[in-house]
Amino acid sequence: MKNLLRIAIVLGLTAASAGALAAEPVCRSSGTMGIQLLGSGGPISDDARASSGEVVWIDGKSRLLIDAGGGTYLRFGQAGARLEDLHFIGISHFHTDHSADLPAILKGAYFMASDNKVALAGPDGSDAFPSMSSFFKDMFGSKSGAFAYLEGLHDGSDGLRLTVSPVIDVDNHAEKPSLVYKDAEVTVYAYGIPHGDVPTLAFRIESKYGTIVISADQNGTRKGFVDFAKGADILVMPAAIDDDADAGSKYLHAPPTVVGKLAAAIDPKMLVLNHFMGKSLKDKDGNVKIIQQYYHGPVYEGRDLSCFEMPARK
16 A cells, blocks of 8 residues: 555655545655655646645654745645644745745644644845745734734734744855754754845755755755755755746746756755746656756656655665
8 A cells, every 4th residue: 555655656646646545645654754745836827736835744743844835725734734743934935936825824823732832934135025034024013914913923822822933034145054943853954045036045954864955946056055955865846947948037947957967966865846837847757857867866746745755775
């Protein structure tokens, strides 16, 4: 039964379509760490996917949430993830397809079975984009916040059983990775990556089971990202555009050739592709073949709710 589910994962099936094969996604197993894509699409609805978001499972618990784009609120529930179990939330940047559903997910704090505290980290701001702390204040600040009725998230008051603290602004220009969270299970680092003029972060998650590196949108021009991601067991990279994309798109996103070269330099045990868009899906197989010209390890084409367990160590 478990082998059948692994086949479903390799084929890129969603957890829902694999549900007839097994009761539990493999990434929720005890004794390991895994990543589940809540959304594998982009900012346009023509991809028929939820936007970016990932849950990292450790010993069967939903410990970390990275990004919360449109549609991830629904997928968070479908995945069986629980706010009670979260320890850390990381937001890579403030495009809507990476952050729009954060208020919807956090409102679930009214209905939690037990109290919890979660750290929240995101990039510092720019002229066009807020910092993580400013975003949190603009959403949940007393009186002036867009969702001021959820101001209890600051301290777990007013019927909300979740305290979001600390709220961390990460310098996305820092030369060295920033330690943003650490506990007995996991250590999390953030590092700035080039996504046009948008302050953007990648996250590195280390545990006794291995290392997951999640790259949000980037054009691939910051050389330090390779060192940041070295040693990853699972590398998650976006596949938003084709090699023949226009210059404006390549200012924001890495085409398949660049993704392949980055993966080859990093040399993870597996590469998971997400953040597909309608255009890149039209020649998805061709784009994957380009990536495989450079990176010769296993490449998986993610779908909403796809699960990827930490590969076995030799």
